[in-house]
Amino acid sequence: MMIPSEAISKFLSKELTSEEQMAIEENAAALGVSKIQMMERAGSAVASFVLSKYDVRGKKLVVVAGLGNNGGDGFVAARYLVNSGAKVDLVLLGPPSAIRTEEARRNWSALASMSVDIDLHWVVDSADLVKLDKIFDNALLVVDAILGTGVKGELREPIASAVKKINSLKVPVIAVDIPSGLDPDTGETLGDAVRARYTITFHRMKKGFRRGRENSGEVAIADIGIPVEAELMTGPGDVKLVIKPRLPFSHKWDYGMVLVIGGSERYSGAPALAAMSALRTGAGLSVVAAPDSVANTIRSYSPNIIVRPLEGKAFSADHVEEIKELLERCDAVVLGPGLGTEKETVEATLLTLGVLTERRIPTVVDADALKCITGHLEVLKGGRFILTPHAGEFERLTGKEIPERWFQRIELAADFAKECGCTLLLKGHETVITDGVRLKVDISGTAALATGGSGDVLSGIIGTFLAWGSDTFRSGSAAAYVLGNLGRLAQADKGFHLVASDLIDRIPSVLMKYDKE
Numbered sequence: 212m213m214i215p216s217e218a219i220s221k222f223l224s225k226e227l228t229s230e231e232q233m234a235i236e237e238n239a240a241a242l243g244v245s246k247i248q249m250m251e252r253a254g255s256a257v258a259s260f261v262l263s264k265y266d267v268r269g270k271k272l273v274v275v276a277g278l279g280n281n282g283g284d285g286f287v288a289a290r291y292l293v294n295s296g297a298k299v300d301l302v303l304l305g306p307p308s309a310i311r312t313e314e315a316r317r318n319w320s321a322l323a324s325m326s327v328d329i330d331l332h333w334v335v336d337s338a339d340l341v342k343l344d345k346i347f348d349n350a351l352l353v354v355d356a357i358l359g360t361g362v363k364g365e366l367r368e369p370i371a372s373a374v375k376k377i378n379s380l381k382v383p384v385i386a387v388d389i390p391s392g393l394d395p396d397t398g399e400t401l402g403d404a405v406r407a408r409y410t411i412t413f414h415r416m417k418k419g420f421r422r423g424r425e426n427s428g429e430v431a432i433a434d435i436g437i438p439v440e441a442e443l444m445t446g447p448g449d450v451k452l453v454i455k456p457r458l459p460f461s462h463k464w465d466y467g468m469v470l471v472i473g474g475s476e477r478y479s480g481a482p483a484l485a486a487m488s489a490l491r492t493g494a495g496l497s498v499v500a501a502p503d504s505v506a507n508t509i510r511s512y513s514p515n516i517i518v519r520p521l522e523g524k525a526f527s528a529d530h531v532e533e534i535k536e537l538l539e540r541c542d543a544v545v546l547g548p549g550l551g552t553e554k555e556t557v558e559a560t561l562l563t564l565g566v567l568t569e570r571r572i573p574t575v576v577d578a579d580a581l582k583c584i585t586g587h588l589e590v591l592k593g594g595r596f597i598l599t600p601h602a603g604e605f606e607r608l609t610g611k612e613i614p615e616r617w618f619q620r621i622e623l624a625a626d627f628a629k630e631c632g633c634t635l636l637l638k639g640h641e642t643v644i645t646d647g648v649r650l651k652v653d654i655s656g657t658a659a660l661a662t663g664g665s666g667d668v669l670s671g672i673i674g675t676f677l678a679w680g681s682d683t684f685r686s687g688s689a690a691a692y693v694l695g696n697l698g699r700l701a702q703a704d705k706g707f708h709l710v711a712s713d714l715i716d717r718i719p720s721v722l723m724k725y726d727k728e
Contacts, residue, residue: 214618216439222625222650223442227415229360229395234448235414239441241448247314249413249435250280254287254318256433257354257387257411261292264409265383268296270351275373277357277391278305283315284387285356286322293328300346303333304357304369337372347376352383355405357391360417365401366392374403386410389417390426398422445644445653445692447725453689455493455679456727463495467542467678469671472534472563473578474501474509475556476524478549481578481667483512484711485548488671490515491718492693494678497671500537502526505549527555531562538566543573543677545670547580557583561590568594573677573686575599576633577670581608588631597634597683599670605637617641617652625650634683636673636691638666644687651688655695659702664711669694672718696721 224231240246261267274289276282282303289299301322303310310316322331334340347353355377357370366374374392377384384407389395392404398419410427412420413435420427441448455466469489473482479501486497486509496517499509503520510518519537521530538544544567550556560583567574573595576584581604584590588608591598602613609627614620620643628635629647637643642653672693676686700717701709 218618218621219439219443219650222621222645222648223439224649225416226418228418229363230452232360232414232417234446234452235437235441237448237451238444238446239437241446242438242440242444244436244438244441246280246312247317249437250283250314250318251287252435253284253388253413253433255291256413256435257284257288257385258291258295260409260411260431260433261288261352261354261385262295265351267292267351270297271349272297272299272352272354273347273350274299274301274354275357275377276301276303277370278303278309278315279311279359279362280315281356281359281387282310283312283318284359285354286315286318288354288356288387289329290318290322290325293325298328300330300332302340302343302346302373303331304373306333306335334369337369340369340372340376344376347380350380350382352385353377353380354385354387355391355407356387357405359388360395363394366403371403374405378403378406383408386427388412389419390423393419393423393426395419400426443650443652445651445655445688445695447692449651449685449689449692450722450725452685453676453679453681454722454725454727458728466493466495467675468496468498468540469494469543469545469674469678470537470541471497471499471545471548471671471674472526473545473548473550474499474505475526475549475551475553476502476504477551479505479508480512480664481549483509483516484664484667484715485545485671485674486516487513487715488668488718489545489675489678491715492672492675492722494675498537498541500530500534525551525553525556526559528559528562531559531566534563535566538570538572541572543575543674545575545577545674547576547578547583548667548670550579550583552579552582560584561587564590564594564596567596568592571595573597573683575670575673575677577666584608591631591633593632595683597636597673597677597687599636599638599666599673599687601638601666613637617643617654621645621650634687636687638669642691644684644691646684649684651684651691653688653691653695655692655699657695657698657702659705659707659709660694660698662710665694665698665714668697668711668714693718693721
């Protein structure tokens with residue numbers, strides 16, 4: 212079914228941070244638009260822009276390239292410029308053996324096979340660069356392909372000397388994606404940065420250009436073939452945005468404590484699933500606060516779960532002071548799994564939400580907590596909440612009938628999120644995630660996820676991502692994609708016969724490829 216672009220265009224950012232650009236490119240690659248394709252389009256766009264401004268036939272051009280993908284874009288641009296009649300000197304800031312990515316290496320190999328109207332040079336320190344001073348003589352222009360949007364911080368040698376050299380020339384400079392040395396997010400320069408006449412940036416404007424006009428000059432945006440789905444649909448890039456690196460001398464508190472408030476005489480499995488899911492995702496600690504009538508049952512599921520018994524048969528206002536104490540060391544909360552909907556539980560849930568708002572603790576509001584806030588949505592104002600209802604729960608919250616397809620749901624979902632000041636993750640075969648401004652759709656799931664407890668697993672994953680410092684929108688988007696992958700992985704073994712614990716067992720298999728040290 213063709214979906215009109217105007218239905219989603221208002222949810223797409225006009226400007227991107229370097230992290231957002233990375234995530235979009237990762238998602239594009241997962242959709243089948245390879246990084247080598249994007250690099251080819253990027254380099255071609257740079258060359259086309261140069262040709263639109265200058266007659267390069269028989270003229271000398273210098274391309275200064277780094278060892279990453281920005282350098283790879285420069286390699287491609289050099290190839291096209293030579294094909295258009297230019298004589299190109301390409302200066303690589305480092306040995307070819309140090310080129311960092313497969314895409315850039317392949318394009319370097321293509322240049323290395325050329326000999327007509329192109330000379331390749333490489334330097335390992337600033338002294339080597341001085342020896343190449345003469346190649347800049349009589350150049351029509353210089354292409355800066357040293358550093359892209361993924362690099363920040365003060366420039367090191369020989370890059371710092373190369374930037375100084377470029378800025379000393381009285382010829383136009385064309386920057387690839389962003390002028391080297393300009394922070395793509397803030398527009399600040401830490402030390403020197405290339406002062407370009409033109410910058411050819413890719414896919415979207417970068418936020419740093421607001422303040423960095425002195426360095427970026429005139430900015431043109433080039434389409435490198437990234438489909439809108441790479442921004443709209445969840446993908447591996449969204450997971451990379453939320454993963455927290457593991458440092459050698461770190462400890463459990465560095466990876467967050469997730470507090471699960473749930474459980475009742477009737478339900479013990481739901482909070483245990485959420486807590487174990489949080490631990491398997493990577494939380495340092497997972498604590499369940501539950502009525503003592505069910506605490507021992509929850510504790511029996513795993514010795515890895517810390518259980519804090521709350522006196523009585525149900526969560527009540529008498530427990531809020533104990534919850535406040537637990538919140539002192541808590542980084543994120545999952546509120547609702549198996550909680551029940553007794554009158555005293557509704558009251559306690561509303562009071563707890565008030566405390567969470569006051570303390571600005573990010574919280575997943577799920578399961579029975581959604582029933583408790585029905586008719587009391589004002590408690591969400593000012594908090595850091597992500598609600599995770601399925602269609603039936605959302606209909607009870609809003610009193611509105613929910614259409615089936617995601618593109619029919621987005622306006623309703625966005626209006627709700629904006630009005631309540633929260634993030635909404637509307638679960639389904641096509642899951643919609645929105646904070647009223649941003650939008651993601653997850654289509655990674657499978658009908659095998661239609662099993663009791665899968666929502667509790669999702670809540671635990673979100674809880675850990677929140678505990679690691681990601682906002683509610685990014686955490687929900689990444690978690691939805693992770694859950695979809697868990698479902699497909701478990702289905703490969705179990706068919707449509709999986710249970711929620713099968714999903715938890717596979718969290719390491721899905722997340723290991725994203726691990727950072």
